[in-house]
Amino acid sequence: MGGWWDMAAEELEQQYSPSRWSPRLGPDEVIQAHLAAAAAGTQRARAGAQTSLHVPYGDGDGEKLDIYLPTDPSGTFPVLVYIHGGYWQCLRGIYLCGHSAGAHLAAMVLATDWTEYGVVPDIKGAVLVSGVYDLEPILHTYVNDALHMSREVAQRNSPLLHIAPAAPAAAACKVLVAMAQHDSPEFRRQSREYVLALRAAGWSVSMLDLAGVDHFDIVEKLSEDSYILTQVILNMILRA
Template identity: 55%
Template sequence: MGTWRDMTKEELEKQYAPSRWSHRMDKEVVIEAHVRAVTEGTRRAQATMQTLLHVPYGGNDGEKLDIYLPTDPSGAFPLVLYIHGGYWQFLSKEVSGFIAPPLVTQGIAVVAVGYDVAPKGHLDVMVAQVRRSVAFIVQQYSKISGVYLCGHSAGAHLAAMVLSTDWEEYGVTPDIKALLLPCRSDCSAVTLSLPREVAWRNSPILGVTAATPARKACEVLIAVAQHDSPEFHRQSQEYFQALRSAGWRVSLLDIADTDHFDVIEKLSQGGYILTQVILNMISRA
């Protein structure tokens, strides 16, 4: 299979429709089940965890964070910042706290990032908002022992864009120790009907630069679901190769028996492989 540029519109729509590749459920049912799973998981987390909800990091209505704090937040603690997916068009921080329980119980703070999805949010705006959320949280909590970015699908794209941030513009230097990118999607002019130049300047693979000594300290894990589209597998492999060629510490993990949706839903489980990867990354830091 060639790149998305070689596909017909129908082929491209199929490749970019992850619900059509699920091995578990019908394409409509799997989306409904995903929304239900992350919503119920977030409700459970908020009912049992110490939280700070709707914390503004900017002036727009969508620029808010939900913070899940460890039992004793007075000392230093690592922080996992989660950026939701939804094709840059739906879902929200309000259904993004489901990953918190197995991490918070290990003394790790979790922050769910809100951003303005399309059509309200332009892709440039989304990228800038996520960058500002990182700058805000490290300024808010001076005792953070390291930031770990986790983004799913479109959220993984936004997390990857953080790697190319010029932090001098924000007046901070976040100690980003790792990125976990399950089912990373790249933007395309077809996906959001974007002008080509907008899609290109917001494409992480086009922004890959040589890893500096400081950047080599940041570990990148690209995870892909077994039952995701060949195009998503190709994008993940291509991004992995680009980072590795540029000298980054990067690995690629194919998660068996998962699709685009349960690969992230299972982060609510302490024994899940990606949950254990996050915990291992933090313990090694």
């Protein structure tokens, strides 16, 4: 049985272009709808929370984050760090949530040997949504026109290739890998293989295959209380 390396360039372009797989809208329309949904969700969140916006965490222009706090931030509360997608272009308990390329970045956090930096972050859970975990196939797609990754860089930054046996702290971290029914077969394959690799290394990992959603509305629906992924994330945090 062949793998991604047997695909023609046109097929790889198709597989790693999530907007081409939505049954709801055309490629351009689904991206515009996703941007509009994200902007509207941001406005709702800012209206209902205390915020510290554009807080720098590095020297680069893009190295900023937005912090949302409860309206009454008394006592302790968990922290959810959400990393958006866009193919890397566009000490309370910490929970990571990443979508698409953001899921890759969250997975790289899990793959990091933090002892090299003299810290042990208290990461209690990670929700990785429609992610990409092996970057080598992307070398042969339009995405690399902007990234200019070499094979060595792609392999060094592929979390699927850098899964260490789960230490006690890692074993306590709950990992959920979610994928959409209408993600491309390659995105779905990568999610399944990443789950199997984590499980084989002793990580506490589960997989959620969400029906009726595509690469974009799988996260747009997180604003809905009744959405299963919303409920799973809240349960993960509340049970800790």
